[in-house]
Amino acid sequence: MEIPNAVKMLIWRACHDSLPTNQNLFKREIVESPLCTVCKTDPETVSHALWSCISVQDVWGSCSKRLRKVVVMEKSFKEILSYIFSVNEDEVADFAAIVYQFWRRRNSLVFEEKFLAPEIVVQLAHQAVLNYKEAV
Template sequence: MAAQSSNARKDQDVWKHLWAMSVPTAVKNFAWRACHEVLPIRVNLKKRKIVEVATCPCYEAAEETLIHAIWACPAAQDVWGSHLSYFHKCSWVVLSFRELFAKGLQFFPREIVELMTVVAQHPDETYRGALKSLEVYRMCKQIEIIRQPSMEQVPHIAAWCPPPQGTVKINYDAALDTQQGYVGVEIVARDHMGISEPCPEIYGASKDYRVHGSSWSCHIQ
């Protein structure tokens, strides 16, 4: 029971750090699918009878399992060792991506684990390309945070300003329905006390117009 409880805590830590990564959502989804071994690598495709052989196309001496394609294949190791000094000649022997991700969390800073996950998603992408995509993503997130309005800000509400005494102020709005061929106008006429006045006479409407208090609509000819 103690071992099961320990494994459960480790899994919770993996999921917690995975979804908290400062990477695009697509990278998080990839990592989650990789941890559950549900990516379309050749071993899985052979099980579904989509391909006949599961041999790795880059290293024919082994089957293309997920951890082989991402980590153990000599071609993948060339990618990891080319620029990622943290992983250069790394001697980790892992059996799954979840184990690889957990080891990264154990030995490396969070930023390196995030970079590792981006490279794992696109093993053919160079280290500089992965680093650049992360920098652009984080820059956009910072701009988004800066642009978000403060919760303490009170929205500005425009107040109605009364006209001088002896005059009437007219406020109006209009909407066009192109499918039905109608235009509608809402008119509010108020004096300096804010008391509504009778709707002004409407000019320019066809004989198919209808007046309802302070609103009218007419058919477009």
């Protein structure tokens, strides 16, 4: 698989619901609210942060038709990932790169109060995939 290790690690953690989302941190009494840092309306679960939050919908909206369709299915992270693997393995790298950028964007909002525009997220993800393919 042509995916950088840091991205693989994030995907693995997302599949096992072990990302430090507000929901998970709230369960462990580390934060005071389970709500999403970005939209502040729904609990920040893995699937909320990575595809159902309104802040990521516009990014998915600008992706390939297939990825967009997959994301609309609203299944668990694991199910969506295995679905992408089953239809088109080539898109797994793109999907993973976008997910990775979403998580970075979410963290930069939490820790630095910075939030990138959707088109920048797509650009960064696309560039990361190209750079990695060139380097391998």
